[in-house]
Amino acid sequence: MQDIYDKCPTYFSSTVTIRALDEFDAAGLLEVYSDEKAVPFFNSDNCDGDDFHYTDIKRMQKAVAFWQQSYKNGDFVRFAVTDNITNDIIGTLEMFNRGPLSAIEAAGDELAAEELSAADHGVLRIDLRSSYERADVVRELLAVIADSFYTAFDVRYILTKAIPQASERIKALEESGYRPFGGRLGGKFEHYYIRRKI
Numbered sequence: 001m002q003d004i005y006d007k008c009p010t011y012f013s014s015t016v017t018i019r020a021l022d023e024f025d026a027a028g029l030l031e032v033y034s035d036e037k038a039v040p041f042f043n044s045d046n047c048d049g050d051d052f053h054y055t056d057i058k059r060m061q062k063a064v065a066f067w068q069q070s071y072k073n074g075d076f077v078r079f080a081v082t083d084n085i086t087n088d089i090i091g092t093l094e095m096f097n098r099g100p101l102s103a104i105e106a107a108g109d110e111l112a113a114e115e116l117s118a119a120d121h122g123v124l125r126i127d128l129r130s131s132y133e134r135a136d137v138v139r140e141l142l143a144v145i146a147d148s149f150y151t152a153f154d155v156r157y158i159l160t161k162a163i164p165q166a167s168e169r170i171k172a173l174e175e176s177g178y179r180p181f182g183g184r185l186g187g188k189f190e191h192y193y194i195r196r197k198i
């Protein structure tokens with residue numbers, strides 16, 4: 001199997017493309033990260049206080065450079081998401097293998113802590129421009145990566161965040177086989193949904 005940190009794959013559907021981030025994407029990404037309506041839906045857990053609300057191109061370029069360096073370091077993969085019809089960048093996806101959940105993190109979840117702590121899990125971050133924060137778009141993204149991300153990141157579970165106000169995202173997650181996760185990542189971060197590899 002090709003190591004995702006050696007060569008970043010591209011994933012396609014009829015409506016979206018998920019591809020490696022490019023330094024020239026900064027201008028398009030600024031449309032996403034300057035969108036005040038979108039910011040509350042971004043997952044900034046464990047990101048040292050960064051809320052990902054960027055309003056100038058230099059700050060956006062700095063973020064892109066950091067994401068690219070993190071990929072080179074093997075920390076995580078941040079993908080650009082584009083609309084196939086308009087070619088506009090509509091958001092990003094980030095994924096990484098976080099290893100097994102601790103018993104403290106899994107506490108309160110209906111799955112046995114032993115099962116969760118014995119398997120690696122990945123954290124999926126989904127950042128979308130507010131006009132694309134719709135169930136059909138999120139469902140499409142989840143369908144594109146459904147099986148590939150488990151293999152590419154060598155995980156049995158994928159967790160992704162959806163705050164209670166994210167009704168469209170929650171609808172898409174539940175329709176895609178995700179369920180509310182009763183535990184807390186890092187012992188404090190809540191509002192996650194979890195799906196096991198089928």
